[in-house]
Amino acid sequence: MTLKVGFIGTGGIAKGHIANLAAIEGATIAAFCDLQLERAEAAARDWTGAKAYSSIVDMLDDQKLDAAFVCLPPMAHGEAERALIERGIPFLVEKPLGINNELPRQLAEQIAEKRLITSVGYQWRYIQSLDEAKRFLESSCIGMALGYWMGGMPKVPWWRVQHLSGGQFVEQTTHITDMLRYLCGEVVEVYAAYGHRILHELEEGANVADVGTVTMKLANGSVATISNTCLLPIGGKTGLNVYTEQGVVEVQSNGSRIVRNKEELSAPLAITPNSRVFEDIAFLDAVRTGDQSLIKSSYADSLKTHEVTIAANLSAATGKPVKL
Ligand SMILES: NC(=O)c1ccc[n+]([C@@H]2O[C@H](COP(=O)([O-])OP(=O)(O)OC[C@H]3O[C@@H](n4cnc5c(N)ncnc54)[C@H](O)[C@@H]3O)[C@@H](O)[C@H]2O)c1
Incomplete structure (x- = not known):
């Protein structure tokens, strides 16, 4: 049909x-x-x-x-x-x-x-090598995760305006927050610090934070920080690294790898050309x-990711940790 x-x-x-x-x-x-x-x-x-x-x-x-x-x-x-x-x-x-x-x-x-x-x-959930990474993490003790979305400002006009886009953490870094939940479990508390360094001077009408870092506690006792910036002149790195007693899982937008020992450090990511x-x-x-x-x-599962990113915005605005 x-x-x-x-x-x-x-x-x-x-x-x-x-x-x-x-x-x-x-x-x-x-x-x-x-x-x-x-x-x-x-x-x-x-x-x-x-x-x-x-x-x-x-x-x-x-x-x-x-x-x-x-x-x-x-x-x-x-x-x-x-x-x-x-x-x-x-x-x-x-x-x-x-x-x-x-x-x-x-x-x-x-x-x-x-x-x-x-x-x-x-x-990102459809990156093919992610299933193996997920299995690896399920049989490991997740200690912590570090996520990052380091890039420039997308040029669509609404992106730079806080009340139209929600800002970088809600709009873009939500992919990394979603990866964190998918691989490591639910987030129970966030504490965020955002800054407005220079984007508002460079781009007319821009009022979104251009740097930010969000510390999170997870239900399983692990911790994470996810940082982002949109002030770079070119696209930078995006991804999430998860650290366990058995090695590290590294995820980027097009692939992932598991690093267990020094020799594997140089192994390339297993690439998924177009996960979409x-x-x-x-x-x-x-x-x-x-x-x-x-x-x-x-939609129901994505709502949980979305709520974490909105909580990060609230924490950045109030200067206080927010429980989920
Ligand atoms: N999954 C990803 O990696 C990924 C990548 C890029 C964009 N996105 C998301 O896709 C969404 C759209 O982004 P984009 O880059 O395509 O934006 P865009 O501005 O290029 O396109 C949005 C389109 O929607 C139209 N539109 C706006 N309001 C409308 C309405 N009420 N009814 C009908 N049309 C309407 C606009 O005229 C415009 O053509 C954003 O939420 C963005 O975060 C996701």
Whole structure:
């Protein structure tokens, strides 16, 4: 059965998913929606019979979709998810789930009531060598983890504005927080310190923190710090290292490795070229079969990652540790 898919938001990340779908059998994109209609129209031109819309409700009323991809900026969530939940249409939504806890919590309840298939764009979970790393950690004593997202500022206009994006920790470093939860377990307390060093002088309208470090306590007694910056002139390193009595797990956006001894230090990462392809295949397979367990990152689980990042923002604002 060929699934009929719709896109809500047709900007940068949508293009990645659209390219993946062009190469995956068994799905066709029938509808594209974007507030900027010309973007939706440009996307629709490449898909035979596809239509473009500037209204989510018009698109969903006009088309009978089997699944949707929600590729909206952080402040734009709500209407799309509600309309999809109401109609019982499974969806993959890009991270972060929003800019606060209230809306994602409401949506999570509605999704649970409908038992709707959902996936969230935490594609790092689909790095192929991660299963081995996860097994290794399950048979080790996790001592601590160090995570990092060191880069420059993404140029989409909303990213630099705190109330539109949620800031770097919520918007970007959420991938590392999600990896920490996936590999090491639940976070129970966070303490964050953020700074505004120079980005606001370099980029017009920028008011997000440009440096930050977040210390965390985990339920299993281990500790972690995750740091980020967006003031570099070029992209830097992103990843998470987990330290155990049996060695170190190193995860980066495209691969992972386990380092047990000195000789293995020079071993390359086992690379996954495009983990988002596996994320998209898993979502479409789950829609086809009704099996949510094929998806590594449901809305309900992603909400926990999101709550950790919002707690970090609260801690940075108040100067106090926040318990989860
Ligand atoms: N998983 C990843 O690694 C990854 C990578 C990049 C971006 N993202 C996420 O994807 C999301 C979108 O990022 P982007 O880079 O594509 O942004 P973008 O600004 O390039 O695209 C967003 C699009 O949504 C449209 N839009 C905004 N509000 C809308 C609404 N209410 N209805 C319909 N269309 C609307 C905009 O016109 C724009 O075309 C962000 O949350 C970002 O964090 C995830």
